[in-house]
Amino acid sequence: MSITARSIETKTGSTPIAFPPSMIGNQKTSPLTTFAGGAEIYVPGEQAGNLYEVEFGAVRLHRLLSDGRRQVIAFYLAGETFGFEAERSHSFFAEAMVPTGVRISRQPDGQASPELLILALRGMMRAQEHLTVIGRQTAVERIVGFLLDMANRQGSLNHFDLPMSRLDIADYLGLTIETVSRVFAKLRAAGLIKLQSVRCVQIKDFQALGGLCA
Amino acid sequence: MSITARSIETKTGSTPIAFPPSMIGNQKTSPLTTFAGGAEIYVPGEQAGNLYEVEFGAVRLHRLLSDGRRQVIAFYLAGETFGFEAERSHSFFAEAMVPTGVRISRQPDGQASPELLILALRGMMRAQEHLTVIGRQTAVERIVGFLLDMANRQGSLNHFDLPMSRLDIADYLGLTIETVSRVFAKLRAAGLIKLQSVRCVQIKDFQALGGLCA
DNA sequence: CGGCCCTTTGATTCATATCAACGGTTGTGG
DNA sequence: CCACAACCGTTGATATGAATCAAAGGGCCG
Numbered sequence: 001m002s003i004t005a006r007s008i009e010t011k012t013g014s015t016p017i018a019f020p021p022s023m024i025g026n027q028k029t030s031p032l033t034t035f036a037g038g039a040e041i042y043v044p045g046e047q048a049g050n051l052y053e054v055e056f057g058a059v060r061l062h063r064l065l066s067d068g069r070r071q072v073i074a075f076y077l078a079g080e081t082f083g084f085e086a087e088r089s090h091s092f093f094a095e096a097m098v099p100t101g102v103r104i105s106r107q108p109d110g111q112a113s114p115e116l117l118i119l120a121l122r123g124m125m126r127a128q129e130h131l132t133v134i135g136r137q138t139a140v141e142r143i144v145g146f147l148l149d150m151a152n153r154q155g156s157l158n159h160f161d162l163p164m165s166r167l168d169i170a171d172y173l174g175l176t177i178e179t180v181s182r183v184f185a186k187l188r189a190a191g192l193i194k195l196q197s198v199r200c201v202q203i204k205d206f207q208a209l210g211g212l213c214a
Numbered sequence: 215m216s217i218t219a220r221s222i223e224t225k226t227g228s229t230p231i232a233f234p235p236s237m238i239g240n241q242k243t244s245p246l247t248t249f250a251g252g253a254e255i256y257v258p259g260e261q262a263g264n265l266y267e268v269e270f271g272a273v274r275l276h277r278l279l280s281d282g283r284r285q286v287i288a289f290y291l292a293g294e295t296f297g298f299e300a301e302r303s304h305s306f307f308a309e310a311m312v313p314t315g316v317r318i319s320r321q322p323d324g325q326a327s328p329e330l331l332i333l334a335l336r337g338m339m340r341a342q343e344h345l346t347v348i349g350r351q352t353a354v355e356r357i358v359g360f361l362l363d364m365a366n367r368q369g370s371l372n373h374f375d376l377p378m379s380r381l382d383i384a385d386y387l388g389l390t391i392e393t394v395s396r397v398f399a400k401l402r403a404a405g406l407i408k409l410q411s412v413r414c415v416q417i418k419d420f421q422a423l424g425g426l427c428a
Numbered sequence: 429c430g431g432c433c434c435t436t437t438g439a440t441t442c443a444t445a446t447c448a449a450c451g452g453t454t455g456t457g458g
Numbered sequence: 459c460c461a462c463a464a465c466c467g468t469t470g471a472t473a474t475g476a477a478t479c480a481a482a483g484g485g486c487c488g
Binding site for chain 2: 063065066067069070071073074084085086087091092112113114116117118120121122123124125127128129130131132134135136137171173174214
Binding site: 352353389390392393396411412 | 475485
């Protein structure tokens with residue numbers, strides 16, 4: 001069964017609750033801030049400058065067009081860092097998709113730490129690779145690629161939780177919720193995956209799935 | 215009329231010809247290397263580590279899928295810099311689209327210069343914004359946005375050259391060459407642009423075009 | 429002048445979106 | 459403890475924007 005934290009003290013507003021490090025047990029890191037599923041972490045226009053490292057849970061970055069169309073730019077899982085921007089203020093929404101804990105640190109102001117450069121370069125590469133997915137791949141290719149990426153990022157288990165809804169997946173891959181659902185059904189019918197629950201995917205045939213990627 | 219350099223000493227191979235600075239007249243910058251239109255500047259797998267600043271001409275970065283589908287990741291015009299990567303080796307093809315001169319400098323090895331960080335963050339932001347274009351915009355929105363972007367980057371002239379072919383534009387925007395051609399025709403028929411030649415666009419109505427963007 | 433390549437235009441097809449309805453799960457309140 | 463409501467996901471029918479297939483112009487170079 002899928003395990004999702006549901007009893008963690010969380011918040012739905014936008015003012016982080018910071019627990020002192022002593023409460024967490026790790027004296028060296030910044031305090032842990034938690035967010036309820038659906039809670040905004042920051043919004044476009046808000047001043048940037050913090051780095052957010054996901055301790056547990058999952059975060060999405062997205063942008064809205066004026067008529068409501070939405071593009072999810074990236075997902076961040078446990079251990080991953082987000083929040084750095086080229087501009088002074090944020091360009092995207094950052095929202096927790098499930099109960100999530102992040103460690104917030106001040107981005108060295110105007111300083112170019114090697115770590116931040118690596119993050120920026122990797123972020124650029126990820127976005128550039130995602131361009132090919134959205135620009136040139138079919139619905140099946142996009143979703144198979146997405147599932148394999150998720151499996152990798154969760155430690156290459158053949159069995160993992162999707163912390164995001166079908167709508168989030170659709171908006172990440174440039175598809176609709178119905179298309180996502182249909183492709184999942186097709187992969188299941190072909191015996192390539194198994195849905196232990198709506199949010200919990202088991203990969204039955206890595207090799208065959210790999211063959212469906214571009 | 216459109217002005218395109220055609221008589222410059224260029225090369226079609228992949229070994230840059232470096233002119234000593236004294237030949238160029240600027241003693242402070244790195245030597246100028248020129249490439250013929252269509253010439254490869256680097257290919258995937260090649261060792262990365264150089265920065266390339268476009269002096270004149272235009273470069274495209276692209277990637278190929280195994281079956282030949284192509285995604286153009288970015289265009290670089292005069293004054294813009296490319297070539298930085300998260301990995302040790304290049305992930306993309308870089309090709310001159312027209313006769314092009316670049317200044318190549320060694321990327322400070324493992325060093326995190328503020329300039330490089332800015333480039334990386336801006337590159338990330340550009341790619342992320344392009345995701346929304348490709349993932350959620352219509353053919354007309356993509357092309358109008360592209361034309362306005364090109365106008366901006368060439369100094370907001372209402373009259374500029376496109377250094378790339380229709381195929382390049384299509385592969386950049388996730389469309390086909392035919393769709394690009396039809397949208398151009400439509401914009402021309404609506405009196406919003408004028409094609410002085412295939413490669414030279416005149417913007418007739420910035421405001422109306424802006425209204426067509428998402 | 430002739431050939432090649434790029435672009436345009438037209439006819440048709442197709443993948444995915446849209447519209448519509450149903451099903452399953454979760455959480456709540458009587 | 460059960461009934462209901464809300465939400466999310468699935469499935470089906472139809473519509474449509476862009477792709478594909480096809481062929482006919484230009485412009486440039488040899």
